[in-house]
Amino acid sequence: MNRTAQDFPRQSQWSSTSKVEAEVQRRKQLIHQSVERRAIISKCYKPKHPEVYTLQDSFLAPEFLEIVRFCTSPGADLQGLLSYLESFSDKRIYRLPVFTEEFCQAFVDELENFEQSDMPKGRPNTMNNYGVLLNELGMDEPFLTPLRERLLPVTALLYPELGGACLDSHKAFVVKYSLHEDLDLSSHYDNAEVTLNVSLGKEFTEGNLYFGDFNQDPSPVPRYIEVEHVGGRGLLHRGGQIHGALPIASGQRWNLIVWMRSSAIRNRLCPMCHRKPQLVEAEGFGDGFTEPLQEEEPQTVDVCALG
Numbered sequence: 504m505n506r507t508a509q510d511f512p513r514q515s516q517w518s519s520t521s522k523v524e525a526e527v528q529r530r531k532q533l534i535h536q537s538v539e540r541r542a543i544i545s546k547c548y549k550p551k552h553p554e555v556y557t558l559q560d561s562f563l564a565p566e567f568l569e570i571v572r573f574c575t576s577p578g579a580d581l582q583g584l585l586s587y588l589e590s591f592s593d594k595r596i597y598r599l600p601v602f603t604e605e606f607c608q609a610f611v612d613e614l615e616n617f618e619q620s621d622m623p624k625g626r627p628n629t630m631n632n633y634g635v636l637l638n639e640l641g642m643d644e645p646f647l648t649p650l651r652e653r654l655l656p657v658t659a660l661l662y663p664e665l666g667g668a669c670l671d672s673h674k675a676f677v678v679k680y681s682l683h684e685d686l687d688l689s690s691h692y693d694n695a696e697v698t699l700n701v702s703l704g705k706e707f708t709e710g711n712l713y714f715g716d717f718n719q720d721p722s723p724v725p726r727y728i729e730v731e732h733v734g735g736r737g738l739l740h741r742g743g744q745i746h747g748a749l750p751i752a753s754g755q756r757w758n759l760i761v762w763m764r765s766s767a768i769r770n771r772l773c774p775m776c777h778r779k780p781q782l783v784e785a786e787g788f789g790d791g792f793t794e795p796l797q798e799e800e801p802q803t804v805d806v807c808a809l810g
Contacts, residue, residue: 533625534785534786536625537625537636537638537639537786538786539623540622540623540624540625540639541638541639541640541641543622543623544622544623544639544640544641545641547622548617548620548622548640550613550616550617551612551613551616552609552610552612552613552616554609555606555609555610555613555646556640556641556642556645556646557645557646558645558646558647558649558650561603561606562602562603562606563601563602563603563606563653564600564601564602564603564735565600566587566599566600567599567600567601567602569587570584570587570588570599570657571653571654571656571657573587574656574657574659574660575656579656579660580660581660581661584657584660584661585597587599591714591728591730592714592726592728594714594717594728594740594744595661595662595740595741595744596714596728596730596738596739596740596744597661597738597739597740598730598733598736598737598738598739599657599736599737599739600735600736600737601699601701601735601736601737602701602703602735603735604734604735607703607704607734607735608704610703610759611703611704611705611757614635614677614679614757617635617640618635618679624639625639627676627677627678627760634676634677634678634679635676635677636676637675637676637677638674638675638787642675643673643675643787643788647673647675647761648673650761651670651673651761651763654670654699654739654763655667655668655669655670657739658670658697658739658763661697661739662696662697662741665696665697665741665742665765665768666696666765666767666768667696667697667765669765669766669767670696670697670763670764670765671764671765671766671767671791671793672763672764672766672788672789672791673695673761673762673763673764673788673791674694674695674761674762674764674788674790674791675759675760675761675762676759676760677703677757677758677759677760678757678758678760679755679756679757679758680710680748680751680755680756680758690715690745690746690747691745691746691747692742692743692744692745692746693742693743693762694742694762694764694774694775694790695742695762695763695764695774695791696741696742696763696764696765696768696769696774697739697740697741697742697763698738698739698740698741698742698744698760698761698762698763699737699738699739699759699760699761699763700712700732700737700738700740700758700759700760700761701735701736701737701738701758701759701761702732702733702734702735702736702737702756702757702758703734703735703756703757703758703759704734704735704756704757705754705755705756705757706754706755710732710748710749710750710751710752710756711729711730711731711732711748711749712729712730712731712732712738712746712747712748712749713727713728713729713730713746713747713748713749714727714728714730714740714744714745714746715727715744715745715746716744716745717741717743717744717745729749732756732758737759742762742763742774743774764788764790764791765791766791766792766793769790769791769792770792770793780792782794
């Protein structure tokens with residue numbers, strides 16, 4: 504059974520026990536509200552481009568398919584893989600082609616059609632006010648799971664110590680940046696072992712991503728690098744890499760974000776609070792934890808921030 508970690512904000516952040524309890528209940532309700540929205544959308548929403556809900560090879564850039572073929576070939580190694588990718592600094596951030604331009608256009612058109620509908624909409628997280636949770640559109644099994652599985656041979660070579668070979672769940676959403684809405688995204692790190700961030704379009708200027716230190720290895724004077732987002736191309740990075748998005752200057756940008764998680768890694772230590780997690784049942788993938796063996800019941804945890 505899939506699980507999520509018991510979530511309790513740090514006491515120092517709150518002035519009373521009642522506020523802590525209220526926040527715990529609010530976050531638990533998010534799961535139930537999402538299930539309700541998905542049921543309504545499944546019953547009532549008519550997609551404009553139903554074909555984009557199921558991953559097809561024709562959606563994927565030929566270069567992406569070639570990278571996957573290399574990674575599944577005998578003798579594939581990291582050095583060989585890096586010849587196919589763009590690397591940035593020493594922060595283990597890589598850019599690769601993911602989708603065709605035709606797919607990106609159809610997908611964004613579908614997302615805009617959903618946004619303009621009267622369907623209930625959950626937002627990705629507390630930092631993004633515009634966007635769509637893709638599991639609520641029913642895209643987890645037909646599209647996102649096969650995409651994550653296609654990436655496994657790649658992430659296995661790039662991030663072996665983060666469970667790159669066994670990323671067995673995900674949380675996926677799209678975010679939208681435009682003038683008079685969300686312009687940027689402040690510094691944060693993801694509730695994920697590995698993150699895929701793909702620019703879907705549309706036309707925009709500025710809005711580079713920036714990356715700092717890994718969250719467990721901060722330096723006294725953080726070094727930041729900027730990386731341009733290119734339509735149809737994705738950035739792979741460690742979820743714990745501090746990052747954000749600079750303001751766009753014009754136009755509109757849609758991004759697909761896939762937080763990929765390894766239960767083999769996070770069952771031992773929660774990536775958000777860095778303690779042994781206490782688990783509760785969850786819908787869908789939860790936060791990427793799985794049911795522990797009876798003799799391995801985890802110890803109580805005070806804090807675990809949800810993504």
